[in-house]
């Protein structure tokens with residue numbers, strides 16, 4: 001089952017040094033460092049770069065993130081999320097890395113009975129993606145709890161909700177509903193709402209997520225723990241579509257909105273109970289959605305300019 005650690009080598013991995021005060025330097029490997037969340041994590045850690053000899057921590061953020069793709073290509077999803085995590089664990093054991101932080105997901109809960117949902121809620125994923133994120137989370141914690149390890153290996157997982165912010169994909173129809181809507185508006189395309197639009201999501205700003213990860217990195221109270229990272233508020237998808245249009249000074253009358261049947265594996269309502277993160281990490285999301293949305297749109301307008309420049313005379317309406 002274990003494969004060579006070479007298999008996880010990729011341009012997407014970033015080994016960075018970071019100084020966490022009092023002259024303590026850490027050498028940290030960020031997997032998925034070229035992705036949306038991973039790039040913000042690497043930026044933060046690089047603010048005070050200083051390289052030590054050994055790897056002190058791995059932040060395992062790389063993964064297949066599309067719920068839709070998990071249904072269309074479950075083998076790819078399984079390999080990227082489960083086998084990829086096993087490969088990362090193998091590296092940690094081989095190199096005796098003392099610390100691993102893992103990017104889990106709120107999709108592990110499936111149709112959770114409790115809203116807001118605390119971490120002790122039973123996990124019954126409703127999508128193949130949720131299954132692989134949960135399986136990987138269990139591999140991480142079961143490995144950290146192994147009695148046969150001859151070194152201290154501490155793991156923490158973060159069940160992240162809908163993370164949004166600058167650098168999220170604007171052109172991937174399968175990933176990140178806010179980025180999809182913003183990309184649609186920038187390109188003059190209709191917005192598509194699946195199902196009745198009353199399904200709701202908990203949006204958490206990427207900087208807040210980075211705060212939680214960095215705050216947990218050297219906090220022994222977080223060892224062995226799983227934390228929800230959400231804002232603790234729900235936004236219906238229809239409301240999100242209208243709010244995003246309004247931020248571009250548009251509405252349903254001036255911009256087409258299509259409706260299509262609900263897709264498989266979608267949770268109905270999603271809302272994080274973040275009591276555990278508040279109690280143990282002293283963390284709570286601090287960015288109001290309106291402020292985070294404004295920052296994301298500001299960034300996206302710049303990205304939109306680049307897309308428009310690249311499109312040249314194709315000349316699709318951008319604003």
Ligand SMILES: NC(=O)c1ccc[n+]([C@@H]2O[C@H](COP(=O)([O-])OP(=O)(O)OC[C@H]3O[C@@H](n4cnc5c(N)ncnc54)[C@H](O)[C@@H]3O)[C@@H](O)[C@H]2O)c1
Pocket residue numbers: 008010012031032033034035036037038060061062063064065079080084103104105106133159160161162163164176
């Ligand atoms: N964005 C969210 O709302 C959200 C919510 C919960 C959990 N997560 C998890 O957070 C992580 C990062 O998500 P993101 O939104 O930044 O997505 P992203 O697609 O921007 O980043 C994922 C990165 O992982 C890389 N990757 C994928 N498979 C790989 C492999 N086999 N080997 C090496 N690299 C690989 C991709 O190239 C990409 O750069 C994922 O594990 C995802 O499951 C994201």
